Amino acid sequence: MKTLAELAEIREKMKGKVAMRQNDGNETRIIVGMGTCGIAAGARPVLSALVEAVSKEKLEESVTVTQTGCIGICQYEPVVEVIEPGKDKVTYVKMTAEKAQRVVAEHIKGGKVVAEYTIGASVAK
């Protein structure tokens, strides 16, 4: 049974970790479009997968996952943008939970853009 006491334990455990986070604008931001089109196209499981993968790869200190409204390219939803400091923004389109896991492992962690999921690759087709 989940108890509120457990939540207090999480608090104690997290306190120190949170204080160590980068908050200097040097973190990587992963942004998920959660407008009506995004949600209808499957953004909810994509977001959950991203949050889960970032945590699994232990990237939480330097990576945040945030939500935004309609990005304006509805036909490509679900859309995920990756903004790394000092680099060009990368836009991933027609995302799924599986693709999201790969993006975190290969791009966010590994440093190599998953070109085949980007909007550039999608437009070229």
Next chain:
Amino acid sequence: MRELSLNILDIAQNSVRAEAKNIEIALLEDENGWLTFRITDNGKGMDAETVRRVSDPFYTTRTTRRVGLGLPFLRMGAEMTGGSFSIRSKPREEGEGHGTVVTAVFNMKHIDAVPLGDMVSTVCVLLQGQPDIDWLFIHSTPAGEVRLDAAELRSILGEEVSLGETEVINWIRDYLDEQYSSLNP
């Protein structure tokens, strides 16, 4: 949308965009298969003219795209099952007590009703995205009630640890899952 819970996620984003500090999501199910969804926020609200037009698919105040789809989707979904839809709103300009209430009633036994789907994911996504809002989620069924009060949880977490932390969200997911599984009589 394929699940009512996705529609609810979308409608809740309207309340977020309206800068609400408190958002209550209530689901009320009765023995006869009727489900009432009601979302109440204390955001900036809408004037009478806007309220009149928002359930029309060719109206939106957003500039990126001409048509708003969220409320029309919800309305269509409800009315298709023989249910109903309504909005009440008071704009911030009119002072005290401003905000919006959207209510949609569904006959879940109707052939055109979409399933409620994964409400736990919807609540978790909302909390992850907007951890500082005072969300109140209540799902009341003939078999009992599921409830989550963000302000209560935040009072345990204190200032330093956000409700949006993955570990906290995972705990919330389990907390809700447990409440749902204990509903089955």
